[in-house]
Amino acid sequence: xxxxxxxxxxPDFIMQAICAPVIHHRGPVFETLMEGLRxxxxxxFQGESAATCLMMGSGTVGVEAAMYSLFQPADRVLIVNYGKxxxxxxxxxxxxxxxxxxxxxxxxQSPSAASVLETAARYPDLSGVILTHCETSxxxxxxxxxxxxxxxxxxxxxxxxxxxxxxxxxxxFYFDEWNIDCAVVASQKALMNPAGTVAFALxxxxxxxxxxxxxxxxxxxxxxxxxxxxxxxxxxxxVQLFYGWQAALAHxxxxxxxxxxxxxxxxxxxxxxxxxxxGGALLAPVPADSLSAFSFPQQDHEAIRxxxxxxxxIFLAGAQGALKGKILRISHMGAANAxxxxxxxxxxxxxxxxxxx
Amino acid sequence: xxxxxxxxxxPDFIMQAICAPVIHHRGPVFETLMEGLRxxxxxxFQGESAATCLMMGSGTVGVEAAMYSLFQPADRVLIVNYGKxxxxxxxxxxxxxxxxxxxxxxxxQSPSAASVLETAARYPDLSGVILTHCETSxxxxxxxxxxxxxxxxxxxxxxxxxxxxxxxxxxxFYFDEWNIDCAVVASQKALMNPAGTVAFALxxxxxxxxxxxxxxxxxxxxxxxxxxxxxxxxxxxxVQLFYGWQAALAHxxxxxxxxxxxxxxxxxxxxxxxxxxxGGALLAPVPADSLSAFSFPQQDHEAIRxxxxxxxxIFLAGAQGALKGKILRISHMGAANAxxxxxxxxxxxxxxxxxxx
Numbered sequence: 094x095x096x097x098x099x100x101x102x103x104p105d106f107i108m109q110a111i112c113a114p115v116i117h118h119r120g121p122v123f124e125t126l127m128e129g130l131r132x133x134x135x136x137x138f139q140g141e142s143a144a145t146c147l148m149m150g151s152g153t154v155g156v157e158a159a160m161y162s163l164f165q166p167a168d169r170v171l172i173v174n175y176g177k178x179x180x181x182x183x184x185x186x187x188x189x190x191x192x193x194x195x196x197x198x199x200x201x202q203s204p205s206a207a208s209v210l211e212t213a214a215r216y217p218d219l220s221g222v223i224l225t226h227c228e229t230s231x232x233x234x235x236x237x238x239x240x241x242x243x244x245x246x247x248x249x250x251x252x253x254x255x256x257x258x259x260x261x262x263x264x265x266f267y268f269d270e271w272n273i274d275c276a277v278v279a280s281q282k283a284l285m286n287p288a289g290t291v292a293f294a295l296x297x298x299x300x301x302x303x304x305x306x307x308x309x310x311x312x313x314x315x316x317x318x319x320x321x322x323x324x325x326x327x328x329x330x331x332v333q334l335f336y337g338w339q340a341a342l343a344h345x346x347x348x349x350x351x352x353x354x355x356x357x358x359x360x361x362x363x364x365x366x367x368x369x370x371x372g373g374a375l376l377a378p379v380p381a382d383s384l385s386a387f388s389f390p391q392q393d394h395e396a397i398r399x400x401x402x403x404x405x406x407i408f409l410a411g412a413q414g415a416l417k418g419k420i421l422r423i424s425h426m427g428a429a430n431a432x433x434x435x436x437x438x439x440x441x442x443x444x445x446x447x448x449x450x
Numbered sequence: 451x452x453x454x455x456x457x458x459x460x461p462d463f464i465m466q467a468i469c470a471p472v473i474h475h476r477g478p479v480f481e482t483l484m485e486g487l488r489x490x491x492x493x494x495f496q497g498e499s500a501a502t503c504l505m506m507g508s509g510t511v512g513v514e515a516a517m518y519s520l521f522q523p524a525d526r527v528l529i530v531n532y533g534k535x536x537x538x539x540x541x542x543x544x545x546x547x548x549x550x551x552x553x554x555x556x557x558x559q560s561p562s563a564a565s566v567l568e569t570a571a572r573y574p575d576l577s578g579v580i581l582t583h584c585e586t587s588x589x590x591x592x593x594x595x596x597x598x599x600x601x602x603x604x605x606x607x608x609x610x611x612x613x614x615x616x617x618x619x620x621x622x623f624y625f626d627e628w629n630i631d632c633a634v635v636a637s638q639k640a641l642m643n644p645a646g647t648v649a650f651a652l653x654x655x656x657x658x659x660x661x662x663x664x665x666x667x668x669x670x671x672x673x674x675x676x677x678x679x680x681x682x683x684x685x686x687x688x689v690q691l692f693y694g695w696q697a698a699l700a701h702x703x704x705x706x707x708x709x710x711x712x713x714x715x716x717x718x719x720x721x722x723x724x725x726x727x728x729g730g731a732l733l734a735p736v737p738a739d740s741l742s743a744f745s746f747p748q749q750d751h752e753a754i755r756x757x758x759x760x761x762x763x764i765f766l767a768g769a770q771g772a773l774k775g776k777i778l779r780i781s782h783m784g785a786a787n788a789x790x791x792x793x794x795x796x797x798x799x800x801x802x803x804x805x806x807x
Contacts, residue, residue: 095471095472095473095474097474099686100472100473100474100475100686100689101472102471102472103472103690108468108469111465111468111469111644111690112465112468112469114452114459115452115457115458115459115460115638115644116452116457117452117454117457117765117767118457118645149506149507149508149511149646150506150507150668150685151506151685151686151687152685152686153666153668153685153686154506154668154685157666157668158668181666184665184666185666188664188666188667279686281472281686287468287472287688287689287690287691288475288686288687288688288689288690289506289646289647289688289690289691290646307545308541309510309514309538309541309542309545310545311507311510311511311514311515311669312668312669328507328508328509328510328511329456329457329508329509329510329636329638329645330508330645331644331645331646331691332457332644332645333460333468333644333645333646334644334646334691408474410474
């Protein structure tokens with residue numbers, strides 16, 4: 094069982110949807126699919142006012158496309174940097190010539206809403222803010238609601254871009270209520286789909302700020318949004334993967350988003366209760382419910398990971414960079430529910446007991 | 451039955467491969483998959499000397515990524531322009547600041563090897579040549595072998611980029627023997643896979659000419675190739691789609707490429723024999739075996755298309771631009787074999803007979 098915080102196992106009902114007969118992408122069947130997807134994505138983002146679209150690529154490709162589409166060289170942009178992925182947006186921002194104001198914390202920590210708001214207040218000429226809602230590399234999260242609400246109330250000209258790659262569909266997220274301008278989510282996390290596609294929501298303001306475009310610019314959201322409004326797509330679309338989104342989003346609607354979010358929450362709670370009982374600790378003081386990054390004192394984490402994988406067929410993710418070997422990461426998304434967490438807790442318990450003997 | 455020249459129906463054995471359990475993409479299982487894919491792609495391209503890789507995107511995204519990676523603004527590049535897709539490369543070349551020398555023919559016609567070679571001879575400072583092997587919008591093809599062989603023998607400094615989106619895997623193609631520098635193929639044509647991925651082969655010379663890169667440049671082949679050599683991928687890879695490539699390429703190896711090419715050829719021959727018998731005509735004087743673009747005198751082609759679709763569940767593609775309503779296009783790839791062409795021939799025959807009465 095794959096319990097990495099993305100990719101997550103794809104349930105049978107989604108695989109079956111993906112295996113539907115191939116259709117041609119110019120015609121009424123595809124148009125109906127796209128129209129439904131746009132509405133279902135509005136539900137996922139909780140953005141009735143948002144324009145939504147899909148593109149081919151990973152979460153990284155998606156967030157970079159959003160940055161490229163919304164900002165221009167020399168724009169001053171505040172970017173939280175509290176792990177491997179949010180650090181990428183800082184690097185990419187510099188690469189595309191943005192005047193990046195990073196808000197940096199140690200990996201595992203979360204920048205507080207107050208620190209983000211204070212820094213933003215020092216830069217009256219800020220063009221935008223990029224917030225990674227959940228940092229998949231550390232399991233930490235930031236309070237997007239508080240930051241967004243406070244910022245946009247006084248400074249509506251700020252473009253607020255949220256990397257929701259591993260948060261949207263797993264954690265409460267309200268595009269409209271929180272005044273978000275652009276949000277990105279990837280297929281292989283809470284959506285339980287194969288990797289390869291990303292979805293976007295854009296406010297009317299974000300749409301008005303999109304970089305002028307040319308038909309042949311695969312990184313510019315302008316084309317995707319313009320054609321999505323016509324229930325079309327600028328390239329040959331990955332229709333089979335879109336069927337997977339359709340199935341996942343129908344499932345979300347059927348169960349309701351609050352129930353899906355609650356399942357992640359219950360999974361996280363079950364795991365963390367067991368973890369505490371075993372003397373382990375979470376890395377993040379402000380943890381997201383999408384995943385847990387955790388450690389045990391005086392343990393060889395790679396050995397635990399190897400044992401779980403080889404003896405029990407359970408795959409947890411390790412960590413990168415300075416955290417390598419020091420933590421393990423477990424998903425709470427999709428099939429990784431509370432019951433599965435109890436099983437993993439039992440196995441970890443057994444391993445600890447065996448070591449004591 | 452979908453008989454458009456891409457996307458084509460995905461056979462069951464490929465769908466089943468795609469439905470394999472999700473794996474994590476950092477680890478030995480993925481590395482083994484990538485290593486095998488690189489070798490199988492060398493076979494597909496007939497490029498033992500080539501470095502191969504995959505990326506997410508459509509054929510258009512792939513060809514544009516290759517152009518972006520291999521050429522710099524102000525480079526003088528000769529581009530054949532004989533249909534909707536090759537015209538795109540002219541447009542994109544201008545967008546990226548290339549000094550484009552187009553070789554234009556009417557849609558349906560093919561630039562002769564002699565005309566390409568003569569034009570190339572007039573520009574001693576040419577950086578490269580972009581050849582669309584098969585123009586999917588018209589069914590026409592060009593003699594890549596003759597052009598490439600003649601050009602590279604006297605001017606090895608020329609970068610030869612081949613758009614093989616709808617030719618590689620359907621028509622004889624020999625990357626090494628023909629001295630190609632970069633070739634691109636898409637998943638949803640001869641490879642019988644869902645849309646969403648493209649594959650590349652690059653010569654050592656093309657690799658040496660790649661644009662210097664930064665880790666965060668989703669359009670630069672440099673990253674994909676560098677990581678492919680390590681059996682890795684620069685982003686979360688679309689592993690399920692890679693399984694589909696693996697299945698298709700294993701099938702190609704088992705049956706052998708010449709036999710796969712011959713199946714397309716037999717399909718094209720069967721259809722064209724029937725077409726002639728019915729008084730129809732091919733659009734292209736130099737047709738590719740990947741598809742046939744055809745017409746009947748004094749016929750309403752959209753009515754034929756609609757009848758085939760609604761009465762018989764057979765989907766043919768129409769045409770775009772100035773050809774709209776004037777031709778139909780039928781695939782000879784994958785399941786669209788000679789037996790299927792006989793069935794379509796029978797249906798067209800019946801339709802013609804019914805009209806006469």
